[in-house]
Amino acid sequence: MKGSGGEGKRTAQCTGGSPPRQTDRVANAAPGGDNAPMNANAPPPYATLTPDSMFDALACAGFDCDGRFIALNSYENRVYLVYREDAPALVAKFYRPGRWTDRAILEEHAFTAELAEREIPVVAPIRAEGGATLHHHEDHRFAVYPRCPGRAPDLESADVLQWMGRFIGRIHAVGALREFTDRPPIDVETFGIQSRDFLLGNGFIPVSLTDSWRAAADMAIAAAQKAFERAGGVRMLRLHGDCHAGNVLWSEGAERGPHFVDFDDARMGPAVQDLWMLLSGERASMEQQLGEVLSGYEDFAEFDDRELLLLEPLRTLRLIHYSAWLARRWNDPAFPAAFPWFNTERYWQDRILEMKEQIALMDEPPLRPA
Secondary structure: OEOOOOOOOOOOOOOOOOOOOOOOOOOOOOOOOOOOOOOOOOOOOOOOOOHHHHHHHHHHOOOOOOOEEEEOOOOOOEEEEEOOOOOOOEEEEEOOOOOOOHHHHHHHHHHHHHHHHOOOOEOOOOOOOOOOOOEEEOOEEEEEEEOOOOEOOOOOOHHHHHHHHHHHHHHHHHHOOOOOOOOOEOOHHHHHHHHHHHHHHOOOOOHHHHHHHHHHHHHHHHHHHHHHHHHOOOOOEEOOOOOOHHHEEEEOHHHOEEEEOOOOOOOEEOHHHHOHHHOOOOHHHHHHHHHHHHHHHOOOOOOOHHHHHHHHHHHHHHHHHHHHHHHHOOOOOHHHHHOOOOOOHHHHHHHHHHHHHHHHHHOOOOOOOO
8 A cells, every 4th residue: 555655744843752741632631541431523533644644744753754555453553564765664653542641652662662671572662863752743643663574473382382471571570660650550440340331331232231231240340359359469560461462473583582562551460461361272271371381481570379360350351341442442433344243232142141151260260370
């Protein structure tokens, strides 16, 4: 796909860096942007993000491109592979309006920079001249990243699982050194209660299923809360937050191994949050995978076995949060096109069954590493 990168450049200034300006358009947004009330009359996000405005924004920040680009697979933000004539291609990420404050985005950037400085293989944003990583142009905020080729990791391989565990352990060892202050945590309140209340408060559940869905959600949230109480005061640390296979690029050659990308969902949370999404299959298979991951993880970070009580509760909370995530973005034209099955009666019936299954799983003994 091509855009016009060189003609008719705009004159708006780009600004960026830390701390964010007091006049920042989203300075007063709720942390995470997920608790803002719905505004059905708001214009669709990215309505003004055209190829021309994208290339003007990049040029304003000092990144001249040759007009060629490819839209990459991303729904939360808009992400593009952009080409340059005499330099390697770059990845430009334009942030969803209103989701994160500037301070929260800069916390993510600082975390990845901290990891990269310790030679942990993460893809951190490029610092433009003057040191800025977050840039502003008209209505858009964006960051630019080096292109990192790779493939999805083979999570069927014990060697790969151990390797993944080692690097997640290194990420968590750094993540434990300080806290996020502008990013919300992963917990029962933010992922469970707030998501439930949003869906019920904005009429997404069909009337015929509202009582059943609410009852299942209430029971699932209560079971998750009980599990957190049983686990006690587990340590909260800075996490990747969305550490599934799609956010890991496996490279070969001199840099063989995992490269962790897209820290957009980085939050404070228990360490097991970055481990459970690597597991799949029947219980015996997951216990075997968990054992491999932890054998690598504990080379660099201690794992608190009490957190095993949280594995299924965190999965449950993520499922509830996912429904709310889709609902909160339903005014983005990309979402009805990509998720046509969402918000149908069948969808909510399936979610009720799913929550009931999770309630039963949370009542079973936790997984144990084999």
